[in-house]
Amino acid sequence: MKIGVPKEIKNHEYRVGLTPESVQELISDGHEVLIETGAGAGIGSSDKVYFEAGAEIVATAKEVFEAADMIIKVKEPQPQERAMLRPGQILYTYLHLAPDPEQTKDLLESGAICIAYETITDDKGTLPLLKPMSQVAGRLSIQVGATALHKSAGGRGVLLGGVTGVAPAKVVIVGGGDVGFNAAQMAVGLEADVTILDRDTTVMERLRNYFGAKAKVIRSTPAVLAKEIQDADLVVGAVLIPGAAAPKLITRDHLATMQKGSVLVDVAIDQGGCFETSKATTHQDPTYIIDDVVHYCVANMPGAVARTSTYALNGATINHARQIAAKGWKQALKDDKHLLNGLNVCEGKLTYKAVGEALNIETVDASTCL
Numbered sequence: 001m002k003i004g005v006p007k008e009i010k011n012h013e014y015r016v017g018l019t020p021e022s023v024q025e026l027i028s029d030g031h032e033v034l035i036e037t038g039a040g041a042g043i044g045s046s047d048k049v050y051f052e053a054g055a056e057i058v059a060t061a062k063e064v065f066e067a068a069d070m071i072i073k074v075k076e077p078q079p080q081e082r083a084m085l086r087p088g089q090i091l092y093t094y095l096h097l098a099p100d101p102e103q104t105k106d107l108l109e110s111g112a113i114c115i116a117y118e119t120i121t122d123d124k125g126t127l128p129l130l131k132p133m134s135q136v137a138g139r140l141s142i143q144v145g146a147t148a149l150h151k152s153a154g155g156r157g158v159l160l161g162g163v164t165g166v167a168p169a170k171v172v173i174v175g176g177g178d179v180g181f182n183a184a185q186m187a188v189g190l191e192a193d194v195t196i197l198d199r200d201t202t203v204m205e206r207l208r209n210y211f212g213a214k215a216k217v218i219r220s221t222p223a224v225l226a227k228e229i230q231d232a233d234l235v236v237g238a239v240l241i242p243g244a245a246a247p248k249l250i251t252r253d254h255l256a257t258m259q260k261g262s263v264l265v266d267v268a269i270d271q272g273g274c275f276e277t278s279k280a281t282t283h284q285d286p287t288y289i290i291d292d293v294v295h296y297c298v299a300n301m302p303g304a305v306a307r308t309s310t311y312a313l314n315g316a317t318i319n320h321a322r323q324i325a326a327k328g329w330k331q332a333l334k335d336d337k338h339l340l341n342g343l344n345v346c347e348g349k350l351t352y353k354a355v356g357e358a359l360n361i362e363t364v365d366a367s368t369c370l
Contacts, residue, residue: 011282015302023055097243099246104355104361140301155261161190183238196218197220236267246271248274258291264278323339
């Protein structure tokens with residue numbers, strides 16, 4: 001199979017679909033790999049390194065899309081990339097379709113087979129291809145939140161861990177999954193006053209056993225959430241409904257009750273955001289202020305630490321890529337029910353129910369495409 005990796009073009013996106021090591025694995029399997037020139041620069045991997053791994057280096061994304069049977073990316077295809085997709089071509093990347101009707105429309109019209117990292121499952125019922133980026137984003141949420149709290153950035157001018165004689169900042173983390181857990185680890189490590197809100201008894205028990213007295217774990221209700229954010233310095237939105245639009249947990253009215261200069265970091269922004277006032281921002285212009293509350297809503301947070309993110313992501317994605325390349329998409333999906341869960345769009349049909357419900361589009365069962 002011919003596998004193509006274009007350079008990512010989303011704002012300040014430095015990750016790349018395949019590492020040189022992953023290219024070597026695919027080449028050893030007997031496949032051809034085309035890499036757009038400069039695609040790996042953001043992770044410190046030159047064209048020379050990819051060439052030595054066995055890849056063919058091409059000058060433009062157009063050449064990649066025209067030649068490849070399967071496109072491997074990181075972020076959802078941008079409009080100019082979607083225009084280059086063709087019927088029967090495989091797209092293997094993050095999609096996050098639920099809050100993105102334009103992308104969904106374009107992918108349906110392309111006739112391509114679109115497999116989304118974020119909806120592939122495993123035997124544990126988790127999302128293994130989303131997990132590494134959730135871990136990165138969770139840890140980053142505390143770093144960027146701490147920076148947004150600087151007075152020069154519009155924040156309260158509060159140090160997360162405080163100092164002798166001065167109380168630490170209060171950090172409220174909404175959601176105790178992979179993002180929330182990693183955010184809590186970072187915040188606790190910086191000696192902040194940490195509260196984690198969740199509704200799942202099993203999750204709460206795991207968090208309580210792990211953090212002990214270092215973090216408060218409280219069952220989330222609308223009343224509890226409203227109370228906890230009133231004196232929070234930093235609030236991290238870490239909720240996820242697989243493949244679906246994120247619920248709007250903090251409303252515009254809530255902002256009036258929060259402290260001036262407090263910070264909201266919306267890690268769920270790829271799925272539409274879990275704050276009513278969230279709108280996607282970029283690494284170039286990451287924050288905005290509404291009602292004296294700083295909002296950080298960068299839609300590709302892990303791109304800021306591209307090398308760490310790319311290697312973590314490839315560790316999770318490469319095995320499925322090898323199976324698709326070896327067997328073809330139909331047989332690979334027939335053989336693996338978890339990979340089948342990743343099928344979101346198939347030759348003009350929408351195959352992921354949560355996306356259909358979010359966008360009011362009719363869906364078909366993914367198995368009917370096989």
